[in-house]
Amino acid sequence: MIYYRLVVFILSGVVLFSCKNKENDEAIAIQENSNKEKNFKVITKKPSEVNTPEGMVWIPGGTFIQGARAEDEMAMKHEKPAHQVTVDGFFMDITEVTNAEFREFVEATGYVTIAEREIEWEEMKKQLSPGTAKPHDSILQPGSLTFKKTKNSVPNLYDYSQWWDWTIGANWRHPEGPGSSIEGKDNYPVVHIAYKDALAYCEWAGRRLPTEAEWEYAARGGQEDAIFTWGNDLNKLSEMANSWEGEFPKKNTKADGFENKAPVKSYPANPYGLYEMAGNVWEFTQDWYNVDYYKDLEKKGNIKNPMGPEKAYNPNQPRTPEKVIKGGSYLCHESYCASFRISARMANSTDSAQEHLGFRTVASVDMVGKE
Template sequence: MISKPLNFIYLVSFMLILGCKSKTEKLDNSANSNTESPQKPPAKAPEGMVWIPGGEFMQGAVPNDRMAMGHEKPAHKVYVDGFFMDIHEVTNNEFAKFVDETGYVTVAEREIDWEEMKKQLPAGTEKPHDSILQPGSLIFKKTKSSVPNLYDYSQWWEWKIGADWRHPNGPDTNIEGKDDHPVVHIAYEDALAYCEWAGRRLPTEAEWEFAARAGRSDSKFFWGDDISQLSSHANSWEGEFPVENTMEDGFERRAPVMSYPKNDFGLYDMAGNVWEWTSDWYNTNYYEELASSNETTQNPTGATRAFNPNNPYAEERVIKGGSFLCSASYCASYRISARMATSPDSGQEHLGFRTVMSE
């Protein structure tokens, strides 16, 4: 994460910026190779959801994935019970119905509580001027020239006062005509509030990954291993990041849900478009702990506490799926095992969610 003294945009970026991180970096993978027969749906799927049959799989990076990052390893055996899952990310239209009925105000629309914020910042961090400390969120901005250091996220992220789910690219933008786009600038608290209203919950990381894999035990992507099919299967970044997006996939930013083929479970947008919240704490030691047991973990719900040595001041949650900003040169997080961490109070223009429901 990046910080810059006395500059709130970079201060916020230090704590709130999530994005794709540079790629590099086992898996005797047996995804969906259930030791039991697949679970049958207990009832008809609710509208807009599909039944995910549950089973055993290897969570984490597959052996042939040279783009896998260290925190996607080691692969470990997991078993999840069956559940229902939204076929696509929650849309602007769906979120608007929730807001209209409840009057809910998202985190990005609320006045900023400096006393709360500074708890996540290094001791002694100076409070920004009140004119800067205003409700808003992070929006993406292309750079004018090549970026030699892709670790410096502040080069393409901007704290924008007035950016929120109704104004996804800043206060002068809106969601008119975009009812079927995924809702964004959603903090973890916002996603939980929607789930409570809808009678659902967020998926665990294991559930999300099992659903995305859909039985493809050795595949890097939900469609297989052919990277040449990326632009026809996911909304990602083509061209030089973050300078030019050639839009080979048809979109520069967010795409309407279901714009690309579904996976083998009938789920859309499990790669690219927007990142999606899971309920798990992000802990860099968690995969090692599960793998060390040499046993199949039943319905894991994540680490008991958050831990990230690269961002020690924030307690982060796991997000999955990648976004329209992911490129081969930057993070390639349209891969099934890809995972990232972000602060629960963070909302950005490429972060949304989908819901699940147990039987």
């Protein structure tokens, strides 16, 4: 159930992790020579006997620096310290999973997403402080979070409730709530997908979610020092990604062509042939969100195929296990959420969904059929 997000809006008892945190940290310290004593065998080239699945592209394995670049003035504290990581090659969806693809899964399995299920109070209150009163049954109804523009300027961008609504009846079929539809939008990214929904799709499709390291490595596209998927020129944002332009959240000038979500392949692909790795909708990874994880990795030196921390830890959400999401969305703006950068990362609970969150899948070599 979408326990956490619903409680935030009904009870106002939880403070979300804010993405408006741009203070400059100390210079990034990258452990040098961490790879000298580690002779990793890395899958770089696609095995000749393995077929590339339809709709996917091969990502050649290698070593890279994960995390914020020293020259990135928009970087947040939890993107640091940068650290060396090695990943084996893998296949990745060229685009985010679309409405058409998700509909095929639902029609084949009868799956019901978290946003469409009845809410169970006994489960919800496990994430709340003891003694929290139960909301009225009229509020405890299936739904999800939808975005709303404000009529006036918003001086306090930490208060996200000014532009998010809990909307009963909002789900992947009705992304803006009752009365809205995905008719004619087969090639748009599916949204209002909770982590558990993404896992169910992956199991059906014979895929998995990317690790955070795999996602960031693929988004980088072999560009070692790039801040964005297209390089380092912020002035190209409008032509390269679907983000918020104008005054957030009051007015969107639509300089990039869209106010809300865009169809997949609306913007140029990165050097690996991946579309919309920046903006459009956030994407789930399989890693738990842990504020100490990057520090731990830096101490260990180069790690091959890191799977994320063993458990979630966010002091702002101690009762809510969260997963790392990457890529930013059409709502990201430099003044509030500059998450159209490669190293940007945020946290999302496993049982919550929103209008700007979707996913794409990956496949390891051993998951793919051979010729």
